[in-house]
Amino acid sequence: MQTLTFKRGVHPPDGKELAKDQPIKVIMPKEGSELFYPMSQHIGAPCDPLVAVGDHVKVGQKIAESGAFMSSPIFASVSGEVVDIRPMLVPGGAMVKSIVVKNDGKMEEIEGLNEGKDYTTMTNDEILAAIKNAGVVGLGGAGFPTHVKLNPPKDTPIDHILINAAECEPYLTCDYRLMLEEPERIVRGLQIMLKLHPNAKGVIGIEDNKPEAIASMQKACEGIDNITVQPLTTKFPQGSEKHLIYAITKREVKSGALPASAGCIVDNVDTVVAIERAIEKGRPLMRRIVTVSGKGIKNPGNYKIRIGMTLRELVEEIGGFKEDDAPVKLIAGGPMMGPTLYTLDVASVKTTSGLLCFTKDEAYIPEERNCIRCGKCVDHCPMGLMPFMLNAFAIKGDGEGFVKHHGLDCIECGSCSYECPAKRQLAQSIRATKKIEAGKKAAAAAAAAKAKAEAEAKAKAEAENK
Amino acid sequence: MANFVVSGTPHVRSKESIQSIMRDVIIALVPATAAGIYYFGINALILVIAAIASAVAFEAICQKVMKKPVTVSDLSAVVTGLLLAMNLPAAAPIWVAIVGSAFAIIFGKQLFGGLGQNFINPALAGRAFLLASYPTEMTTWSVPNGLEVADAATYATPLAQLKAGYLDANLVDLMLGKCGGTIGETCAIALIIGGVYLLYKHVISWKIPVIYIATVAILFGVIGRHGMRMPLQEIMAGGVMLGGIFMATDYASSPVTPKGQIIFAVGAGVITYLIRTFGGYPEGVSYSILIMNCCVPLIERFTEPTIFGALPKTKEAK
Numbered sequence: 001m002q003t004l005t006f007k008r009g010v011h012p013p014d015g016k017e018l019a020k021d022q023p024i025k026v027i028m029p030k031e032g033s034e035l036f037y038p039m040s041q042h043i044g045a046p047c048d049p050l051v052a053v054g055d056h057v058k059v060g061q062k063i064a065e066s067g068a069f070m071s072s073p074i075f076a077s078v079s080g081e082v083v084d085i086r087p088m089l090v091p092g093g094a095m096v097k098s099i100v101v102k103n104d105g106k107m108e109e110i111e112g113l114n115e116g117k118d119y120t121t122m123t124n125d126e127i128l129a130a131i132k133n134a135g136v137v138g139l140g141g142a143g144f145p146t147h148v149k150l151n152p153p154k155d156t157p158i159d160h161i162l163i164n165a166a167e168c169e170p171y172l173t174c175d176y177r178l179m180l181e182e183p184e185r186i187v188r189g190l191q192i193m194l195k196l197h198p199n200a201k202g203v204i205g206i207e208d209n210k211p212e213a214i215a216s217m218q219k220a221c222e223g224i225d226n227i228t229v230q231p232l233t234t235k236f237p238q239g240s241e242k243h244l245i246y247a248i249t250k251r252e253v254k255s256g257a258l259p260a261s262a263g264c265i266v267d268n269v270d271t272v273v274a275i276e277r278a279i280e281k282g283r284p285l286m287r288r289i290v291t292v293s294g295k296g297i298k299n300p301g302n303y304k305i306r307i308g309m310t311l312r313e314l315v316e317e318i319g320g321f322k323e324d325d326a327p328v329k330l331i332a333g334g335p336m337m338g339p340t341l342y343t344l345d346v347a348s349v350k351t352t353s354g355l356l357c358f359t360k361d362e363a364y365i366p367e368e369r370n371c372i373r374c375g376k377c378v379d380h381c382p383m384g385l386m387p388f389m390l391n392a393f394a395i396k397g398d399g400e401g402f403v404k405h406h407g408l409d410c411i412e413c414g415s416c417s418y419e420c421p422a423k424r425q426l427a428q429s430i431r432a433t434k435k436i437e438a439g440k441k442a443a444a445a446a447a448a449a450k451a452k453a454e455a456e457a458k459a460k461a462e463a464e465n466k
Numbered sequence: 467m468a469n470f471v472v473s474g475t476p477h478v479r480s481k482e483s484i485q486s487i488m489r490d491v492i493i494a495l496v497p498a499t500a501a502g503i504y505y506f507g508i509n510a511l512i513l514v515i516a517a518i519a520s521a522v523a524f525e526a527i528c529q530k531v532m533k534k535p536v537t538v539s540d541l542s543a544v545v546t547g548l549l550l551a552m553n554l555p556a557a558a559p560i561w562v563a564i565v566g567s568a569f570a571i572i573f574g575k576q577l578f579g580g581l582g583q584n585f586i587n588p589a590l591a592g593r594a595f596l597l598a599s600y601p602t603e604m605t606t607w608s609v610p611n612g613l614e615v616a617d618a619a620t621y622a623t624p625l626a627q628l629k630a631g632y633l634d635a636n637l638v639d640l641m642l643g644k645c646g647g648t649i650g651e652t653c654a655i656a657l658i659i660g661g662v663y664l665l666y667k668h669v670i671s672w673k674i675p676v677i678y679i680a681t682v683a684i685l686f687g688v689i690g691r692h693g694m695r696m697p698l699q700e701i702m703a704g705g706v707m708l709g710g711i712f713m714a715t716d717y718a719s720s721p722v723t724p725k726g727q728i729i730f731a732v733g734a735g736v737i738t739y740l741i742r743t744f745g746g747y748p749e750g751v752s753y754s755i756l757i758m759n760c761c762v763p764l765i766e767r768f769t770e771p772t773i774f775g776a777l778p779k780t781k782e783a784k
Contacts, residue, residue: 007774012478170478242775252775330470335477342472356477363471369484369540372582375722379671384773386722406773414476421482422582428474 003208005233006243009382010415012236012336014209015171019293022301024177027309027317029078031105035308036088036347037063037074038096042143044070049099055082060113060284062133063099072145072350073135076101077286077306079108089346091332092339098347101308115282119192127196127279134278135285135350140164140239140268141333143351146275149267150196152260158197159263160249163190163204163272165213166232166239169334172354174289175269177302179206179213182273183220187227189272192279193265194226200265202227203248209234236336237413241266243382255409270353285350292318296327296357305348311355312344327357336414366423377416377426383409387416387426394429399437408434408441484581488541490667494660495548495712501643501653505610506556510649513563514551520567521547528576542581546570549589552650552708553752554596557608562600566592586759587716590752597752607646613639623647624703629748631692633699640702651708654701661711670715673727678710681735691743705751706738713752719759726762726769734758 029035040046045068057063057076064074080103088098119127132147152158163186167175179186190202204221206214208231217229232238232247242253244266251262259266267275270289277283288307293300298319305314311330321327330341333354377387385406393402407430416426503510525543529536550566570592575584597604609618623646624635635645643653651657664670679701687697701707714720714734721730734754741750 010480012476012480015478246774255773255775255777257775328471329473329477331477335475337475338477339475340470340472340477342470358477363473363477365471365473366479366483369537370580370582372484372487372542372717373722374487374717378722378771379724382774384771384776386770388722405770409773409775412475417474418476418478419480419482421480421484421487423479423483425474427476431474 003231003233004205004247005235005238006246006382008380008384008415009235009237009243010380010418011234012170012418014234015293015335016173016176016209018171018295018300019291019302020173020176022173022177024174024181024289024302024304025318026304027314029103029306029309029313030317031103033103033313034083034310035078035080035101035103035306036310037076037099037101037308038088038090038347038349039064039074039098040096041074041090041307041349041351042072042137042145044068044072044145044148046097047071047074049085051082051099053082053084056080057082057101058108058110060110060286062135062284063101070145070148072137072147073133073284074099075135075284075286077308078103079106080104089343090349091341091346091352113282116280117282119195119279122279124196127192131275131278133284134274136271136274136278137285137350138268139270139274139288139350139353141337141351141353143349146267146271149260149265150193152258152265156260157263158200158260158265160245160265161190161193161197161200161202162244162248162264162266163202163269164239164241164244164266165204165206165217165269166244167210168207168234168236168239169336169338169354170236171293171356172291172334173293174291174302174353176210176213178269178273178289179210180216183216185273185276186217186269187220187224188280189274189276190227191224192275193267193272197265200226204229205232205238205244205248206230207232207234207238236415236418237382237411240382240411240413242411255406288348288350288352290314290348290352291354292357293354294327294331294357294359295362296321296325296359298322307348307350307352309348310344311341311346311348311352314348314355315344315357321357322359325359327363328360329358329363331356331358336418337412368424369422371422371424374421376419376421380415380419382413382415383411385410387430388424390430390433391424391426394433399433399440402433403437403441408437410434484540484542487669488545490664490669491545491712492541492548494663494669495552495650497656497659498552498650498653498708499548501656502552502556502649505612505643505652506608506649507611510556512560513554513556513558513649514548516560517551517554517563517567518544518547520564521550521571524568524571525576528572529580532576534580537581540581543571546575546588546592549650549712550592552712553589553593553648553705555604555607555647556649557606558603562596562603566596569595582718584718585762586756587713587719590713590756590759593752594756609646610644610652613644621646623748624699625742625748628691628694628696628700628703629742631694633694633696635699635703637698637702640699645703647704648708651705654707657707657711661707664711664715670711671724671727673724674715674720674731675710677728677731678714678735679706681732682706682738685735685739689739700742704742704749709734709738709751709755714755714758719762721762721765721769723766723769723771725771726765729765729769730758730762733761
């Protein structure tokens with residue numbers, strides 16, 4: 001079958017050999033250990049705790065929620081006592097208010113857990129509500145609430161539901177293992193999504209460096225007409241939402257728009273399994289699969305963990321770091337886009353897909369040299385930007401030039417920095433400037449909205465006075 | 467436990483570096499350099515060594531004086547020196563190579579901020595300076611080994627012959643480099659081998675060399691000069707191959723945008739044709755590239771690539 005792809009992009013060494021043959025292993029938190037549940041593990045409004053210090057919680061109990069539509073509730077993944085509510089470090093680097101639960105080791109479950117339903121008998125609203133009430137968010141990394149994604153505005157018909165199984169980040173193999181070990185659950189999850197959008201066809205996009213996964217998914221899809229498996233060319237960032245859509249449908253998501261505008265919904269394989277669990281097993285999102293890899297860890301592999309476990313506990317449970325070649329750099333996620341961690345005392349959250357333990361050799365940071373204008377960043381930027389120019393704007397602090405030359409469209413994939421022979425920190429400088437400029441834009445929009453509201457209020461008051 | 471290194475993404479980098487690129491350019495120039503030494507003898511080798519050594523020395527001195535880190539290990543000065551030597555006649559005295567290197571490095575490169583900041587090709591700047599300042603030394607051509615001529619003192623290069631409206635040299639000799647010219651420009655085959663190597667190594671893209679050389683060939687093939695239409699001879703003689711493959715592709719002084727590279731190459735080809743046909747000099751390659759170098763910022767401004775997911779163009783609000 002022909003493999004599809006997007007324009008430009010890069011080919012980093014994939015590093016997947018360390019963990020790809022390790023079956024998914026379940027790691028349970030130890031009795032007496034503390035689990036941390038940050039109030040914000042998704043895009044959207046943070047949750048508010050539903051429990052107080054001293055309360056006893058059970059497995060599957062909703063412990064935090066927000067009234068906002070664009071949000072996602074949080075569930076206890078162990079039973080035990082709420083011992084504290086305090087800020088805790090999350091993989092992105094922020095301190096986030098978190099509920100701390102001391103695991104009593106009993107794994108007592110709340111009533112009604114495991115009461116699965118047959119999705120074919122449910123209405124669409126019931127399915128969406130069940131997904132929302134199970135706390136399902138995009139597990140690929142962004143954490144976009146899944147019920148919001150599955151419920152696009154009525155004027156944007158959906159004709160494709162794409163399962164992002166590209167797993168283009170080097171080292172990560174958790175999606176790959178899931179496709180080998182539980183392909184039928186992925187297919188059932190996709191069928192639930194297709195029930196919501198009956199006119200859409202389901203396509204599972206997998207990079208062609210994973211032939212076993214392609215074969216496994218093809219077998220699981222046999223006899224189902226509205227689901228196909230699409231091999232994709234192995235190239236980074238094939239798993240970027242916009243580029244996956246382009247590869248499969250040849251549609252470009254317009255600058256600033258959401259995938260639904262191109263008639264597509266894209267979800268990661270683990271997210272689809274979370275949907276299947278939420279509906280058919282009645283279990284909310286309490287676990288996820290994490291690839292732990294890199295040359296600095298004794299036992300690289302794929303581990304099914306309880307969300308909320310600290311990464312320190314995870315590393316200790318799986319045998320720890322290598323003593324003779326201890327890691328000097330820790331990365332949450334893949335090596336192209338994952339943020340670094342300065343400590344292992346970090347809560348695992350819904351979007352923690354990987355933990356890479358890089359040794360001194362792997363973590364080497366080359367010295368930055370002059371830009372030689374070789375244009376390789378331009379040749380490889382999947383968004384068609386001119387990264388070397390954006391880098392110059394970033395250094396000069398020229399926000400206007402940065403925005404004019406589409407700096408805000410950068411997806412921060414890091415292809416430019418990867419290719420740069422002068423080893424410039426292109427992606428890093430662009431990300432920093434993007435943050436400043438996006439903030440300015442938001443502030444300007446807020447100020448404009450405020451001025452408009454004030455003007456309207458004033459006009460209204462004047463009208464009333466007359 | 468010790469704290470861990472924190473850094474921006476991505477955490478993996480390609481193996482390619484400035485040094486590896488420059489090394490590849492040097493490797494690609496080896497066949498042409500060897501051919502030059504073969505045809506023009508020991509003096510060619512001396513000039514190559516002198517140009518490289520002085521380019522590296524001037525770069526180091528400049529950086530020391532300007533209190534900048536000395537970066538000669540990136541090999542870019544070696545490339546500049548070697549390219550300058552390729553552009554010298556083999557009979558030139560040694561001081562010409564040294565003066566040319568000094569101009570190339572100091573005025574062509576370092577005064578503008580060093581590597582990547584030069585708006586013109588430093589080696590060509592050096593050549594243009596030498597040609598204007600020392601025309602005799604720069605246009606005294608020696609006869610290549612193995613070529614039999616009636617009178618060595620009045621030997622004219624193929625370009626001079628073409629300018630005068632005739633051509634003695636045959637196509638095979640032109641391809642092999644058995645003809646008069648600068649040290650590095652005569653052997654077309656050796657230059658093409660180097661170009662293929664650079665393409666294979668992804669150091670250059672095909673656009674600038676192929677389009678530039680094709681433009682020159684088409685203009686001389688369709689319009690010609692003095693009633694002669696000799697496209698192959700025109701691109702084999704003189705500096706078209708050397709310029710198109712190694713000079714016009716200089717990163718800092720050529721456009722980075724794909725469309726810009728096409729405009730740049732076509733422009734340089736047209737100017738080469740105009741200078742060779744109507745100009746005072748027999749050769750127009752270096753000036754054509756230097757002129758187009760100056761247009762690069764303008765070209766880039768109008769050829770910025772369309773971004774992925776570009777919004778339909780709307781008129782800018784004033």
